[in-house]
Amino acid sequence: xxxxxxxxxxxxxxxxxxxxxxxxxxxxxxxxxxxxxxxxxxxxxxxxxxxxxxxxxxxxxxxxxxxxxxxxxxxxxxxxxxxxxxxxxxxxxxxxxxxxxxxxxxxxxxxxxxxx
Amino acid sequence: xxxxxxxxxxxxxxxxxxxxxxxxxxxxxxxxxxxxxxxxxxxxxxxxxxxxxxxxxxxxxxxxxxxxxxxxxxxxxxxxxxxxxxxxxxxxxxx
Amino acid sequence: xxxxxxxxxxxxxxxxxxxxxxxxxxxxxxxxxxxxxxxxxxxxxxxxxxxxxxxxxxxxxxxxxxxxxxxxxxxxxxxxxxxxxxxxxxxxxxxxxxxxxxxxxxxxxxxxxxxxxxxxxxxxxxxxxxxxxxxxxxxxxxxxxxxxxxxxxxxxxxxxxxxxxxxxxxxxxxxxxxxxxxxxxxxxxxxxxxxxxxxxxxxxxxxxxxxxxxxxxxxxxxxxxxxxxxxxxxxxxxxxxxxxxxxxxxxxxxxxxxxxxxxxxxxxxxxxxxxxxxxxxxxxxxxxxxxxxxxxxxxxxxxxxxxxxxxxxxxxxxxxxxxxxxxxxxxxxxxxxxxxxxxxxxxxxxxxxxxxxxxxxxxxxxxxxxxxxxxxxxxxxxxxxxxxxxxxxxxxxxxxxxxxxxxxxxxxxxxxxxxxxxxxxxxxxxxxxxxxxxxxxxxxxxxxxxxxxxxxxxxxxxxxxxxxxxxxxxxxxxxxxxxxxxxxxxxxxxxxxxxxxxxxxxxxxxxxxxxxxxxxxxxxxxxxxxxxxxxxxxxxxxxxx
Numbered sequence: 001x002x003x004x005x006x007x008x009x010x011x012x013x014x015x016x017x018x019x020x021x022x023x024x025x026x027x028x029x030x031x032x033x034x035x036x037x038x039x040x041x042x043x044x045x046x047x048x049x050x051x052x053x054x055x056x057x058x059x060x061x062x063x064x065x066x067x068x069x070x071x072x073x074x075x076x077x078x079x080x081x082x083x084x085x086x087x088x089x090x091x092x093x094x095x096x097x098x099x100x101x102x103x104x105x106x107x108x109x110x111x112x113x114x115x116x
Numbered sequence: 117x118x119x120x121x122x123x124x125x126x127x128x129x130x131x132x133x134x135x136x137x138x139x140x141x142x143x144x145x146x147x148x149x150x151x152x153x154x155x156x157x158x159x160x161x162x163x164x165x166x167x168x169x170x171x172x173x174x175x176x177x178x179x180x181x182x183x184x185x186x187x188x189x190x191x192x193x194x195x196x197x198x199x200x201x202x203x204x205x206x207x208x209x210x211x
Numbered sequence: 212x213x214x215x216x217x218x219x220x221x222x223x224x225x226x227x228x229x230x231x232x233x234x235x236x237x238x239x240x241x242x243x244x245x246x247x248x249x250x251x252x253x254x255x256x257x258x259x260x261x262x263x264x265x266x267x268x269x270x271x272x273x274x275x276x277x278x279x280x281x282x283x284x285x286x287x288x289x290x291x292x293x294x295x296x297x298x299x300x301x302x303x304x305x306x307x308x309x310x311x312x313x314x315x316x317x318x319x320x321x322x323x324x325x326x327x328x329x330x331x332x333x334x335x336x337x338x339x340x341x342x343x344x345x346x347x348x349x350x351x352x353x354x355x356x357x358x359x360x361x362x363x364x365x366x367x368x369x370x371x372x373x374x375x376x377x378x379x380x381x382x383x384x385x386x387x388x389x390x391x392x393x394x395x396x397x398x399x400x401x402x403x404x405x406x407x408x409x410x411x412x413x414x415x416x417x418x419x420x421x422x423x424x425x426x427x428x429x430x431x432x433x434x435x436x437x438x439x440x441x442x443x444x445x446x447x448x449x450x451x452x453x454x455x456x457x458x459x460x461x462x463x464x465x466x467x468x469x470x471x472x473x474x475x476x477x478x479x480x481x482x483x484x485x486x487x488x489x490x491x492x493x494x495x496x497x498x499x500x501x502x503x504x505x506x507x508x509x510x511x512x513x514x515x516x517x518x519x520x521x522x523x524x525x526x527x528x529x530x531x532x533x534x535x536x537x538x539x540x541x542x543x544x545x546x547x548x549x550x551x552x553x554x555x556x557x558x559x560x561x562x563x564x565x566x567x568x569x570x571x572x573x574x575x576x577x578x579x580x581x582x583x584x585x586x587x588x589x590x591x592x593x594x595x596x597x598x599x600x601x602x603x604x605x606x607x608x609x610x611x612x613x614x615x616x617x618x619x620x621x622x623x624x625x626x627x628x629x630x631x632x633x634x635x636x637x638x639x640x641x642x643x644x645x646x647x648x649x650x651x652x653x654x655x656x657x658x659x660x661x662x663x664x665x666x667x668x669x670x671x672x673x674x675x676x677x678x679x680x681x682x683x684x685x686x687x688x689x690x691x692x693x694x695x696x697x698x699x700x701x702x703x704x705x706x707x708x709x710x711x712x713x714x715x716x717x718x719x720x721x722x723x724x725x726x727x728x729x730x731x732x733x734x735x736x737x738x739x740x741x742x743x744x745x746x747x748x749x750x751x752x753x754x755x756x
Contacts, residue, residue, distance in 0.1 A: 144441035149445075160544065161442075162443050167432065167546070170379075170428065170431050174383055181219050181222070182216050
C-alpha cells in the first residue's frame with residue numbers, strides 16, 4: 001500500500017515538475033529572462049506530464065480501489081503541486097533534476113500494478 | 117473605484133435580494149418540481165432533487181451578479197419563479 | 212454591475228468571502244481538528260493512557276464477551292447497550308448503556324445522565340480502566356464546527372449553513388475570476404507585498420481545489436433536508452418523519468416483551484458476521500438485553516466504501532439466529548451517503564486522514580490569506596492619507612482587528628482548551644463545559660484586545676502567545692501526566708495518538724512562532740530601509756505590507 005502511494009506521489013511530482021519547467025515564467029527563471037522553451041520541448045514535457053498523472057492515478061486506484069482511490073489521488077496531487085510550487089521558487093534547479101524521478105517511479109509503478 | 121451612489125447601492129441591494137432570497141425560492145421551486153418529475157421511489161426522488169437544488173442555488177446567485185443589470189437580474193429570477201410556481205400549482209404538488 | 216464576467220465575479224468573490232471569512236476560519240479550524248476527534252478525546256483523558264499502552268490480549272469476540280459481562284453487572288435492566296470494540300484509532304473497549312427514561316426528566320438531565328452511563332475497559336487486563344476526567348474531548352471541536360456554541364444547535368446549523376453557501380459561491384466565483392489559473396498554477400513570489408499574499412491565497416486555494424469544493428458542498432449536504440425542505444414537502448407533504456425513515460433507515464428499537472430471557476452468547480454472532488463481511492464488526496448494540504425481545508445488532512466498520520452508512524446484521528438476542536441484514540440501498544441514497552461520507556471521511560486510513568487534515572489546514576490558510584489580502588489591498592488606497600499622518604478607514608481597521616482576533620486568536624483559543632483540560636481540577640463541577648468555556652474566554656480576550664489595538668505589535672503579541680501556548684502543551688504534559696512525549700514516543704502503538712498530538716501542536720506552535728518572528732524581522736528591515744532612505748534624503752517609499 002505505502003509503496004504504491006509513494007510511487008503515486010513521485011509520479012505526480014515529476015509530472016507537475018515537467019509541466020512547471022516549461023511554463024513561461026518558470027522557464028525564464030531557470031534559463032534567463034525572456035527565454036522561451038522550444039515548442040518541441042514543451043510538447044514532450046506536457047505529454048510526459050499527462051502520462052505521469054495517469055500512472056499516478058492508476059497507482060492510487062490500485063492502492064485503495066475505485067471508490068477511495070480517486071479521493072486519495074486528489075490529496076496526492078495537492079501535496080505534489082505544493083511541493084513543486086515551493087521548489088520552483090526556492091530551488092528551481094532541483095525541480096528540473098527532481099523531475100527525472102518520474103522514470104524509475106513509472107517503472108516501479110508499472111511493476112507494482114502488474115503484480116497487484 | 118466606482119462612485120458609491122445611491123443608484124449603485126440600490127443595484128447591489130436588489131441583486132443581493134434577488135440572489136439570496138430569490139435564488140433560494142428558485143432552487144426550492146426547482147427542487148420540488150424535480151422531485152415530482154423524477155420517476156423514482158419517493159425517497160430517491162427527494163434525495164436527488166434536494167442534492168440538485170444546491171447546485172441550482174449557487175448558479176442562480178452567480179447569474180444574478182454576472183448579468184448586465186440589476187433589473188434584468190430581478191426580472192429574470194422573478195419570472196422564473198413565477199413560471200416554476202405556476203407549473204407546480206398545476207401539478208398540484210405544493211402543500 | 213461591472214463590465215465583464217471576471218470583474219463581477221471578482222466583486223462577488225470578495226464580498227462573499229469577506230462577509231463570512233471569520234466564521235469560516237472557526238468552522239475550518241474546528242472541522243479540521245475534528246478529523247482527529249477520537250485521538251483528541253483520548254489525549255484529553257490521560258487516565259486511560261496507561262491502559263492503552265499495554266497490548267491487548269483479547270480477541271474481538273473475547274472483548275465483546277467481556278463487555279457483556281461487565282454490562283450485565285452494571286446495567287442488567289437497561290433498554291440498550293452499546294459496545295465499541297478496539298481498533299487502530301481506539302485501543303480500548305467502550306461500553307455504554309441507556310436506562311429507561313425516568314418520569315419528568317428534562318432533555319438536558321437525560322443527556323447528563325447518559326454521560327455517566329459508560330465504562331471503558333482495558334483489553335489487556337479485562338478490568339475497567341481508571342475513571343477518566345469529565346471532558347468532551349474532540350467531540351466539543353467536532354460539534355463546534357456545525358452547532359457552534361452558546362445557542363440552540365439549530366441556530367448554529369443555520370448560521371454555518373449560510374456561511375457554507377457563501378463559501379460555495381466564493382469558491383466558484385474565485386475560479387471564474389482567476390484569469391491565469393493554469394499559467395499561475397505554480398506561481399509563488401515571496402517578499403512582493405500584495406502579490407505574495409495573492410500568490411499564497413491562490414496556492415492554498417487552487418492546489419487543493421477539489422478538496423475545498425468537495426468539503427463545502429458535502430458540508431451543506433449533511434444537513435440539506437433541514438436547509439431545503441421544499442422537495443420533501445412536495446412528495447411527502449407533512450410526513451417528514453416518513454421521509455427520514457425512508458432515507459436514513461428505521462431506528463425503531465421495538466418494545467420489550469417484559470419476559471425475562473437469558474442473552475445468547477454473542478461470540479458465534481460475531482463469527483457469523485465476520486465471515487459474511489470478511490472483517491470483524493466494530494460495534495455492537497444490544498436492545499432490551501435479558502428480555503425475550505432482545506436484539507443484537509452488529510455494525511460493519513466503514514472501510515473501502517465512501518458511504519457513511521454502517522451496514523448491520525440483526526440477530527435474535529435469545530436464540531442467536533440471524534434475523535435481518537441492512538438491505539442494499541438505491542443508487543440515489545447511496546450517492547447521498549457517499550457525499551456525506553466524503554465530508555466525515557470515516558473511510559480514511561491514517562495516511563488519507565493525514566491528507567484530509569493537511570487540506571483542511573490549507574483551507575484555513577486560504578481563508579486567512581484571503582482576508583489578509585483584502586486588508587493589504589484596502590490599506591494601499593489609504594497609503595497617501597496614512598503617510599501624511601491620517602488614519603485608515605473604519606472598514607480597514609475593523610477587518611484588521613477581526614483578522615487578528617480570528618487568525619491569531621483562534622489558535623490561542625484551541626490551546627487554552629487543551630491547557631484547561633490539563634489544569635482544571637478533576638473534581639470541578641461541570642468540568643466538561645468549564646473546559647469549553649476556556650476556549651471562548653481565551654478567544655474573547657484575544658478578539659477584544661485586537662479590537663482595542665489592531666496593530667502589528669498586537670499581531671506579534673498574539674502570534675507569540677499562540678506559539679508559546681501550543682508549543683508548550685508537550686511541556687505541560689511532562690508536568691501533568693505520565694504519558695508525555697518521552698513515554699508516548701516509545702510506548703507502543705496504543706500511545707501513538709498521544710505522541711502524534713504532542714508533535715502536531717508543537718509544529719503548529721513553531722509555525723506561529725516563526726510567523727511572529729518574521730513580522731518583527733520585516734518591521735526591523737522596513738525601519739532600517741526608512742532610515743537609509745531618510746539619510747539619503749529621498750522621500751520614503753511606501754513599501755507594501
